[in-house]
Amino acid sequence: MDRPASPRPLRSPGGFPVVGIIGGGQLARMCAGPAAELGLTLAVLADAHDASAAQVVRCAPVGDHTDVESVLSFAADCDVVTFDHEHVPADVLAALEAAGAILQPAPAALTYAQDKVAMRTRVGELGIPSPRWRAVTSAAQVADFGAQVGWPVIAKAPRGGYDGKGVVVARSPEDAAALLAAGPVLLEEKVVFQRELAVLLARSPSGQAAAWPVVETVQEDGICTEVIAPAPDLDPHLAALVTHAGLRIAGELGVTGVLAVELFDIDGEHFVVNELAMRPHNSGHWSMDGAVTGQFEQHLRAVLDLPLGSPRPSAPVTVMANILGGEHEEVYSAYRHVMARDPEVKVHLYGKGVRPGRKIGHVNVSGDDPVALSARARHAADFIRGVIDE
Amino acid sequence: MDRPASPRPLRSPGGFPVVGIIGGGQLARMCAGPAAELGLTLAVLADAHDASAAQVVRCAPVGDHTDVESVLSFAADCDVVTFDHEHVPADVLAALEAAGAILQPAPAALTYAQDKVAMRTRVGELGIPSPRWRAVTSAAQVADFGAQVGWPVIAKAPRGGYDGKGVVVARSPEDAAALLAAGPVLLEEKVVFQRELAVLLARSPSGQAAAWPVVETVQEDGICTEVIAPAPDLDPHLAALVTHAGLRIAGELGVTGVLAVELFDIDGEHFVVNELAMRPHNSGHWSMDGAVTGQFEQHLRAVLDLPLGSPRPSAPVTVMANILGGEHEEVYSAYRHVMARDPEVKVHLYGKGVRPGRKIGHVNVSGDDPVALSARARHAADFIRGVIDE
Structure with a gap:
């Protein structure tokens, strides 16, 4: 049968919890490996049978995240509910809370990720620099x-x-x-800045927090194409200011799970906050291969109020490059080529069909020299995309 | 519904292959994360609906690995078939080959992992030291x-x-x-030896091979309890001899996928081969957190004849300790404690019910000092097992 009924979560023995994720995109998909290793059961409410995460998670019912009944039915099987995206409507969140579901982050926090005016107001009240x-x-x-x-x-x-x-x-x-x-x-x-930065951290319901090093992000046409971890030549004072701002935002807004704060580095000494996301984030994909605890494992630990893992980098530098869809649907031969050319490149694909400009995967590569690593990561990503052929 | 029909594999777009694993134990389970990251589809023929791997793989039909019809039906959906264990009978393997299934390793190689007399004979013919x-x-x-x-x-x-x-x-x-x-x-x-070693490597059908550093393994009552990677103070000449022997065995026996060769270190200069396994192996669990390419990712790459990833260690030393089942079924609170005590310990659980002495998981910890790392790994494993309580 090609469209089986989705099972209820198959709980592992010993009282281990079920984590439900609303949304079946690549962020939910990348939680699957860490959930299996942690002995947790993952369930995903996906918008399609073949959604990115639904391909790799045993319990992945198809349902509309704006439909109260679908979401309530899904949440009834989960010990905690978290999110792949910010798009669950307030009335659905309210119904979940009323039904007793444990939401991480809670709607009161999530509103600042959903509503940029609310975010700007609140971050301003905290005295944290904004445009x-x-x-x-x-x-x-x-x-x-x-x-x-x-x-x-x-x-x-x-x-x-x-x-x-x-x-x-x-x-x-x-x-x-x-x-x-x-x-x-x-x-x-329109802020004039030197470069873009991001600080990623996780916070648990009991208030433990752990921040990864501040990273540099590179955007093209509004889409993140590259992340360098840690941000090269970042002034330690600015790194501390940015990390402190991230931790304050997480604490003051009551964020649980992973929080990403995107920032503009104005002049090497000052920053302003650009955007917030309360979930694993593209700026943290490097951590899957470049830190003791990757962001997907950490998000699961945080939303379950498990003790957080060490965010220590496992290499001096890790560079992530996004793989965007190109003109060709078939990418397997390019992927083989990239693996052969650079055995240290870590390729991550999302099981998504190719559409021009769509994020279909990313690569990570770790080492010492950010310039050389960036060239290797870009080459691998561009080759799979098909914009270069040697 | 609690016992859904298992779906056919949901192929990801772009011609990416389906890897089928016969057997649903923890070795198959630990392939799930890497398969998702590589964009591959994993299917598992499990002996029970709630087998270790079946909990975390979307396509996990229940079937008996000794039943020709079950295995043929499973293999029909897979581009390549590999193994979680050595116990598929020769007649089933022959039927699979006759039906055109691609088996990695092939039965001609697998026989040396299934039959210790055949192994001893062949390794002896190669002039590789044996008891x-x-x-x-x-x-x-x-x-x-x-x-x-x-x-x-x-x-x-x-x-x-x-x-x-x-x-x-x-x-x-x-x-x-x-x-x-x-x-x-x-x-x-009965060989008198100083310690036990293992060399783990992967070999692809086109003959590419990549070996991880030689490790020391510690056994208690015939069960591996600890692995130190690389083996401390190993004479480089012995390391080279052992690695060369592993690569020769892989090549001469036609092994594809991961090969583990367990050895006795007689006197720091000489070795004899103890056992072979042609699949990911307990002596390679350290590589999940301690090498650029872990053994489960490498096994998938090898059986698909994809270029192999770098086996380079990502830390000077990684120690793995197995978590054996203790007297208590409930391990979640001990697991929380271990995470809180040592945020750098990587906990891997297999979703298996606790039985005394049963392997239910392992921990890895990386750093510089093998003695200190061993103490940390053992503490974490023993705490989860319940044999210590502080």
Whole structure:
């Protein structure tokens, strides 16, 4: 049979818990290996039978994350429920809480990952540096903000955006018109920065927290293409400031599980917060091969309130490069080639069909020299993508 | 539903292959994470719905590995078939080959892992050092061999033994009587040795091979309890001899996938071969956390004839300690304690019910000092087992 009924979670012996993840994308998929090693049972509520995580998890019922009944039925089998994405509606979260489900992170925290205006307000209250921003509903307000901070400005849909979607660089109020037609818009000054950084950490319900080293992220067209861990030549004082900000945000907002804070490094000494995510994050994929405890294992430990693992890097430098979909659906021969060319490259694929620009996997490579590692990681990713052929 | 029909393998897009493993124990289970990361589909023929691997693999039909029809039906969905254990009978292997299944290792190689007399004969032909041995069928032959090599002698059932089962230390012909009643017996001299070593390597069908560093293994009552990688203070010349012997055995016997060769280190300069296994092996569990490429990923790459990954250790020393079942079924609280006590310990559990002496998991810990690492690994394993409580 090609579409079997999905089983209930098959609990392992000895009282080990079942972790349910709402959403069946690659972040849920990459929890599967660590869950198996930890002796945990993983269940995934996927949007399709062949979703990335559903391919590799035994218990993966298909259901709509916006449908209260589907989500409640799923959660009834889980000891804790966590998330592959930020898109579960508030009413569904409220129904889960009312039904007694243990949600990690809790809706009160998750709202800051779902609503960029709420995030900007709260991070500002904490005194943590942010770009100048304003929530607006009219073109006149856009014009006013642009006159105040200078054009262009960044216009964002407060909810639902990712990988550059829902974000516009507005050079005039007209550029924000389409976003405004859909509802309130978050305006931010366009920050001039040296580079982008991210700090990733995990926090457990009992308040234990562990941060990985601050990383440098490289974006192209709004999509992360490369991460260098730790960020090369980062001033230790700035690293400490950024890590402290991440830990404060996690504590003050009540985050549980993995938190990613993306930042702009203004001048090597100052930063502003760009975005938050309360789940494993692309900026932490390096940790799967480059740290004692990878982000997917750590997320599982955190949401279960298990003691956290060491975030210590296991190599001086690890570079991650995302593999984006190219023009060719068949990538197996390129993947073979990459393995043959560089036996130290760790290839991670998500079981997703190729579409141009879609994240279909990533590679990690560890060593000493960030420049050389970056070249190797990029070569491997670009070769699998098909944009180079030697 | 608690006992769903098992689905056919859900192939990932882009022509990625399906690897089938006959047997659903922990070795198959530990392939699940690497298979997901490599974008491969894993299928497991398990002996029970709740077998170790069946808990974490989406496609895990229940079937008897000695039943031709079950095995053929399973293999029909797989691009390559490999093994969690040595116990698939020759007639089943022959039927698979006749049906066109791709078996890795092939039956012609696997026979040397299934039949210890065949192994002793072939390794001897290669001029690789072995204990003195003889295949016998009578008590008189046992007496003759004991008189020749000195008592006690080691008597082994040629087939089906593991973890010390099927092995007797015979101080007289009478001690081998029970084994003789079941068929021919392999007698070996009782070797006086300094310590036990193992060399683990992988070989692909096209002949590429990659060996991990030689490790020291510690056995108690015939069960491996600890592995130190690399073997401390191993003479480089002996390491090279042992590695060369492993690579020769793999090549000459046509082994594909992971090969483990267990050896006795006689005097720091000489060795004899003890046992072979043609699959991931307990002596390689350290590599999951201590090498660029772990043995489960490497086995998958090898059986698919993908280029092999680097076996380079990612830390100076990694120590593995097996977690054996103790008196208590509930181990979750001890596992929490171990995580809290030592955030660098990597805990791996197999989803198996606790029975005294049964291997239910292992821990790895990496660092610089083998003595300190051994103490930490042993403490964690013993604590989870319940033989210490602080």
